[in-house]
Amino acid sequence: xxxxxxxxxxxxxxxxxxxxxxxxxxxxxxxxxxxxxxxxxxxxxxxxxxxxxxxxxxxxxxxxxxxxxxxxxxxxxxxxxxxxxxxxxxxxxxxxxxxxxxxxxxxxxxxxxxxxxxxxxxxxxxxxxxxxxxxxxxxxxxxxxxxxxxxxxxxxxxxxxxxxxxxxxxxxxxxxxxxxxxxxxxxxxxxxxxxxxxxxxxxxxxxxxxxxxxxxxxxxxxxxxxxxxxxxxxxxxxxxxxxxxxxx
Numbered sequence: 001x002x003x004x005x006x007x008x009x010x011x012x013x014x015x016x017x018x019x020x021x022x023x024x025x026x027x028x029x030x031x032x033x034x035x036x037x038x039x040x041x042x043x044x045x046x047x048x049x050x051x052x053x054x055x056x057x058x059x060x061x062x063x064x065x066x067x068x069x070x071x072x073x074x075x076x077x078x079x080x081x082x083x084x085x086x087x088x089x090x091x092x093x094x095x096x097x098x099x100x101x102x103x104x105x106x107x108x109x110x111x112x113x114x115x116x117x118x119x120x121x122x123x124x125x126x127x128x129x130x131x132x133x134x135x136x137x138x139x140x141x142x143x144x145x146x147x148x149x150x151x152x153x154x155x156x157x158x159x160x161x162x163x164x165x166x167x168x169x170x171x172x173x174x175x176x177x178x179x180x181x182x183x184x185x186x187x188x189x190x191x192x193x194x195x196x197x198x199x200x201x202x203x204x205x206x207x208x209x210x211x212x213x214x215x216x217x218x219x220x221x222x223x224x225x226x227x228x229x230x231x232x233x234x235x236x237x238x239x240x241x242x243x244x245x246x247x248x
Contacts, residue, residue, distance in 0.1 A: 001025060009116065009159075009196075010166040031058040061087045063231060064109075064245050075237055077230040080112035080129075080137065080161075087246075094246045102131045105242055111137075112225075116196075117158030118142055121222070129227035130242035141221040145208045151185065152208040154215070156198040160223040165189065169198060171219050181218065183211045 004020030007013060014020065024032070039057040044050070056062070067081040090108040094100055111126045120126065121138040129135025142158035159165060169189050176184035183206025190197040200215070202208045216222040229240045233248055240248070 009164070011164040027060065030060050031056050031062060033057060033059055060084070061091055061246070063248075067112075072237075075230055076228060078226055078228045079231070080225060080227060081114055082109060083113040086110070086113070090242075091246055094243070100243070102127070102242055105246065106130060109242065114139065114161035114225075116161050116163075118160045119158075125224075125227075129229065133227070133229040133239040133241050133244075135227045137225045137227060139223055139225055140216060143212060143221070145212065151204050152202040154200040154202060154208055154212050156200070156221065157196055159196065159198075160220065161225060163220045163223055165191070165196070165198070168220050172198075172200060172215060175215075175218060181211065181214050182206065183208075 001023040002020065003022070005012070005015040006020060034057050035053060041054045042051040043054050045052045061084075063079070064082045064087045065084050067079040069078045070076065086109045090105050093105065093108050097104070106127070109130075111120050111123070119140045119142060121140045125135045125137040127135070129137065139160035141156050141160060143154055143156045146153045146155055159168060166189070169187055172184065172187045175181040176187070183203050185201040185203045187198070187200045190199055200211075202211055229245065230237050231240055231245070231248070232238075233240070238244075
């Protein structure tokens with residue numbers, strides 16, 4: 001449970017850490033269980049004033065559930081997030097059958113589960129990532145067409161993970177201003193506490209389905225997530241398949 005400004009899907013920068021604080025959720029407690037029982041190695045922090053754990057003694061398969069990204073000298077990692085229940089089922093399947101292959105694991109962990117929703121488009125990129133540790137996953141926004149008496153509306157309720165909502169709205173507006181896409185009467189961001197809602201008003205003489213397909217092609221409504229599954233195994237960076245992520 002966070003208190004303070006942690007940034008937003010509109011690209012707002014988070015506040016400095018002195019202005020933010022967190023209260024552990026029940027899930028967070030499971031990540032830190034038994035930390036005081038010498039279950040993991042400790043090391044000095046950045047200024048040698050405190051001790052911190054080298055890894056967390058988590059009961060949750062956090063590597064796959066939380067994902068992660070980062071960059072270091074000569075290498076980078078970009079791991080997608082996954083559904084907790086699916087990953088636990090996959091771990092149980094591996095325990096029952098250590099010889100299970102990628103196709104078998106995908107019966108339990110079919111694909112990543114991104115926090116902003118949207119739809120994974122095609123399965124081959126997912127399979128490549130799960131088999132080799134590298135792949136390109138295409139993600140499409142969730143949108144529906146609402147018919148009205150005067151004109152139709154394209155209502156977008158979920159966008160691909162990592163896409164800046166404010167920049168997306170501006171990109172759609174720019175396409176209309178520059179005349180690159182015909183049929184857009186107006187675009188508004190009506191998002192609020194009830195969730196995300198981007199509304200594209202369609203001109204009377206335009207086809208909403210054709211317009212939506214053009215927006216998928218020309219904007220970040222359809223984006224790709226490049227998987228590069230590198231993690232430390234016994235202190236050494238390794239490119240990991242799905243099975244290896246579950247194993248380690």
